[in-house]
Amino acid sequence: MLKIWTDGSCLGNPGPGGWAFVATDGKNVAERSGGEKNTTNNKMELTAVIRALSAARHHSDVELHTDSQYVKNGMESWIKNWKRNNWKTADKKPVKNQELWIQLDQLASQIKIHWHWVKGHAGEEFNERCDELARTAAERFK
Numbered sequence: 001m002l003k004i005w006t007d008g009s010c011l012g013n014p015g016p017g018g019w020a021f022v023a024t025d026g027k028n029v030a031e032r033s034g035g036e037k038n039t040t041n042n043k044m045e046l047t048a049v050i051r052a053l054s055a056a057r058h059h060s061d062v063e064l065h066t067d068s069q070y071v072k073n074g075m076e077s078w079i080k081n082w083k084r085n086n087w088k089t090a091d092k093k094p095v096k097n098q099e100l101w102i103q104l105d106q107l108a109s110q111i112k113i114h115w116h117w118v119k120g121h122a123g124e125e126f127n128e129r130c131d132e133l134a135r136t137a138a139e140r141f142k
Helices: 041-055 069-084 098-108 125-139
Strands: 002-010 015-024 029-039 061-066 112-117
Touching: 002 041, 002 125, 015 041, 015 125, 029 041, 029 125, 041 061, 041 069, 041 098, 041 125, 069 098, 069 112
Parallel strands: 002 061, 061 112
Antiparallel strands: 002 015, 015 029
16 A cells, blocks of 8 residues: 655745655655745645645555644545535635645545544654655745
């Protein structure tokens, strides 16, 4: 099974941001990162997962590790209601980052994802590496 770690970073919120993922099949490790000049932390968290799943499109089963409760809860719980309510929140406001959620939902419908939340900045090797890559990417847009 492919294992993926993701992270997003923002220097200011909004501000310059970065995203990153690390993927391993147990033998090989791949790293990717990028960023934007003016974005938010949540957008970068979502972008990291979207980029990772896009790269993993040839895999049918992935284990995805994120330190973002926003992403994990959004995919495991909130998105069902958002779609049922025509992309409105419980208080009838438009869902923030809707275009990214739609993209992520589409990718997730093609891959079986086992979601795992990890505590950020707690010493987990690949989570720490993602944090470093995302922060470095954000720095390039300062």
